[in-house]
Amino acid sequence: ARPVVPRPPRARGGFLGAPKSPGYRRIVLCAGLLGAATVGDAFLYLLLQRRTGLDPTWFPFLPLGAAAVFLLLAVPAGRLADRLGRRGPLLYGHGALLLAYGLLLTPLPDAAVLPGVLVLLGTFYAATDGVLMALTGPFLTEGRQAGGLALVQTVQALARVGAAVAFGALWTASGPDTALAAALLALAVAVCCSARLLPRGLAVPAGHAAPEPSERTD
Numbered sequence: 117a118r119p120v121v122p123r124p125p126r127a128r129g130g131f132l133g134a135p136k137s138p139g140y141r142r143i144v145l146c147a148g149l150l151g152a153a154t155v156g157d158a159f160l161y162l163l164l165q166r167r168t169g170l171d172p173t174w175f176p177f178l179p180l181g182a183a184a185v186f187l188l189l190a191v192p193a194g195r196l197a198d199r200l201g202r203r204g205p206l207l208y209g210h211g212a213l214l215l216a217y218g219l220l221l222t223p224l225p226d227a228a229v230l231p232g233v234l235v236l237l238g239t240f241y242a243a244t245d246g247v248l249m250a251l252t253g254p255f256l257t258e259g260r261q262a263g264g265l266a267l268v269q270t271v272q273a274l275a276r277v278g279a280a281v282a283f284g285a286l287w288t289a290s291g292p293d294t295a296l297a298a299a300l301l302a303l304a305v306a307v308c309c310s311a312r313l314l315p316r317g318l319a320v321p322a323g324h325a326a327p328e329p330s331e332r333t334d
Contacts, residue, residue, distance in 0.1 A: 139315035140255035140264060146310040147268050150210055151275030153303035155283050163292055164233050168226040185238025193242045202251035203314050209243025210307050212236045217300040
């Protein structure tokens with residue numbers, strides 16, 4: 117007879133039932149805040165081309181530059197997050213994006229702005245893509261991991277869509293520099309708020325509720 121493998125208990129509350137952990141809810145809130153202040157990559161590349169006067173022939177290579185930086189830094193950033201904690205890299209990654217916004221507004225030479233923005237954008241993705249999920253995981257109980265992570269990503273994606281619409285509308289109404297300055301201010305506020313709201317994750321065994329940490333453990 118085949119051995120009977122016990123199944124983990126199913127989480128209650130239905131498909132859309134959100135985990136009750138206050139830490140998880142704060143992560144969802146911060147994902148929305150940060151996403152709502154994130155300018156879409158297409159806008160950044162257009163701003164970079166406009167700022168530097170880059171020949172349109174080279175425009176398709178801009179995403180490749182940022183992707184190359186991401187490939188170089190993704191694994192080191194993940195290892196750093198495992199050693200030092202996930203909150204720091206997530207916030208510093210958005211800080212890199214904030215610097216990219218600011219760099220586009222400075223009078224620095226094009227030779228510095230072009231590679232600088234691509235490096236900062238690649239650093240942003242390397243420090244945030246997997247780290248947000250790693251930060252969220254310990255606050256999800258058995259049976260809610262996939263749905264809980266999907267909810268964080270959905271909130272972040274919807275917030276970014278809203279940010280793109282708002283940025284495009286402001287660009288049309290007031291010009292690209294005004295729109296970028298507003299995005300820089302919004303992201304600075306979002307990073308400051310997230311620094312206060314993000315929980316400090318605790319790794320817990322699968323099937324157990326993650327306690328709300330009261331001291332720094334990451």
